[in-house]
Amino acid sequence: MTAAPALSCRLCGSTELESFVDLGATPPCELFLTAEALEAPEPTFPLHPRVCRNCLLVQLPPLIDPDETFTEYAYYSSFSTSWVEHARRFVTAATARAGLTSDSLVVEAASNDGYLLQHVVADGMRAVGVEPSVNVGQAARDKGVPTVTAFLSPETGAAVRAEHGPAALVVANNVYAHIPDVVGFTKGLRAMVADDGWVSIEVQHLLTLVALRQFDTIYHEHFQYYTVGTAIRALASGGLDLVDVELVPTHGGSIRLWARPSELAEPASPAVAQVLAEEAKAGLDTVEGHAGFAREVSRIRNDLMRFLIDAADAGKTVVGYGAPGKGNTLLNYCGIRPDLLGYTVDRNPYKHGRYTPGTRIPIHPPERIDADRPDYVLVLPWNLRDEITAQLAPVADWGGKLVFPIPTLEVVEPGSTSA
Incomplete structure (x- = not known):
């Protein structure tokens, strides 16, 4: 029998990974079956996240190619009315924080069906979505949201910037967990944002996942699970510094990360230190704290x-x-x-x-x-x-x-x- 290849951390490269929770083997969570498919074999993959002893990133091995999941995607954000309203409020607040005007460009990575950028367009600003799923990307274009069909990479980010100019605000809501190449994706965000611009990332918080036992938010599309501590390391890998953080209630408890290019980023706000202290109190600043x-x-x-x-x-x-x-x-x-x-x-x-x-x-x-x-x-x-x-x-x-x-x-x- 051939031995399984050694797992390594996608952020720091360490091979010292410890079990976080083993949920057995399951099929990809968004591949809903047709009636005809019920008689066919159905592939399953281990659902066993580990925590890196070196950088503490909780992660799943990249067993599923994102091309297989996101080329045609079953999830349309706009079917949740509360989620669309959440996006509208975000756009209003981000406009004030980033000082956006009618000349500003807002780019969203994994823009889905335009649930968020439609509000940017309605407010008279320029918007571009980067969305790999053909079907939901077309739904965004039908709403008047210009959308590029592509996965975000450093090359995609550079192409978007070359065509549309630097973005005053780059948004990556509920996607930072979904990409196996976290370093390449982060570099793609940096490629699109202006040197004095903002990057906003919303992602589920491992602190609340553990505290509220939200194991069902672990699935193959989520390749990693962040604390603010591990998010700081991930952002730095692509040339971004965390300058502020908000705790938001979405998905059972998320963090909204506000980052800027490392060259010009200001010191982090007191909120960053406060959340880091809460994570340390819960033990998430050590491998042992993830046990139980x-x-x-x-x-x-x-x-x-x-x-x-x-x-x-x-x-x-x-x-x-x-x-x-x-x-x-x-x-x-x-x-x-x-x-x-x-x-x-x-x-x-x-x-x-x-x-x-x-x-x-x-x-x-x-x-x-x-x-x-x-x-x-x-x-x-x-x-x-x-x-x-x-x-x-x-x-x-x-x-x-x-x-x-x-x-x-x-x-x-x-x-x-x-x-």
């Missing part, structure tokens, strides 16, 4: 499976709401099949008539819940709790309840918002 997460993940699985089995034994019906990537990590790790979760629903028409990868649970339009009146609705995109509980308020009409599996199992009345 796996035990908490096992407990969540056991609690959810116990609930679903008890519900089935009592003759209760349980269906899902949403078909996000995070939901597929949860379903596959727990081993949930249609006998325990009859189906799930999603607002994205692209997913209707398809099946979740690995677990093969059918996906229907949201109206199916009203027709079937299930006893329980398991909410898979728990990060949109307030938005979804409002959407599911009619479930109360027949006495149904909502189930949230993370950070601890909760069964709540429809319409109950988070504390």
Whole structure:
């Protein structure tokens, strides 16, 4: 038997990697199956992030080529109304921070369907998106958002700058975890931004992932998981310095990193030191501080499976709401099949008539819940709790309840918002 190649850190090159949590082997989380594909073999890949003993970056090996996932992508940001509003507020705040005017250029890497840059265009500024997925990039162009179909690299960044000029603001929201070549991607950001410009990156915070046991946000599309400490090292690899950080609630808890070219960057704000201190208090400034997460993940699985089995034994019906990537990590790790979760629903028409990868649970339009009146609705995109509980308020009409599996199992009345 041929030995597996030694793993090395994609940021610093060290081969000293320790297990963070082993979630078994799962299929790619966004490759939803057609009915015809149900009879074909389905590839799975280990889902086992490690932490680097040298630089502390938590990371997955690059087992999946991004070309296979992002050329045609199932995720359209605009299907979440709260996410579009989040983007609008960001544009307003970033305009003030960066002093943007009608002459300013704003570039977004991984611009998806134009959910954010549409607000830039509406405010009368120039915008360019860099989006590798052909289908969602076309949706952005249909909204009037100029979009380049490409993965960001140093060469792509230089080409965008050559054609459109330097950007006053470069945005990379919810993509910094999705790229295996973190150094090349960061250099691409630097290539596009003006020497006196700003780079804004929003990415899930490992601190809240650990504290709130958000293991379902680990999937093959997410190649790394950042603290502010590891983000500083990643930014420096491409010539950027972190100057400020904000804690934002998206995706269960994210960090918004404000960086500038290293040549002209000002000293970091007190907020950076404060968050670094919080990470150190949680132990995330050491390898040993990352231990114990796996035990908490096992407990969540056991609690959810116990609930679903008890519900089935009592003759209760349980269906899902949403078909996000995070939901597929949860379903596959727990081993949930249609006998325990009859189906799930999603607002994205692209997913209707398809099946979740690995677990093969059918996906229907949201109206199916009203027709079937299930006893329980398991909410898979728990990060949109307030938005979804409002959407599911009619479930109360027949006495149904909502189930949230993370950070601890909760069964709540429809319409109950988070504390």
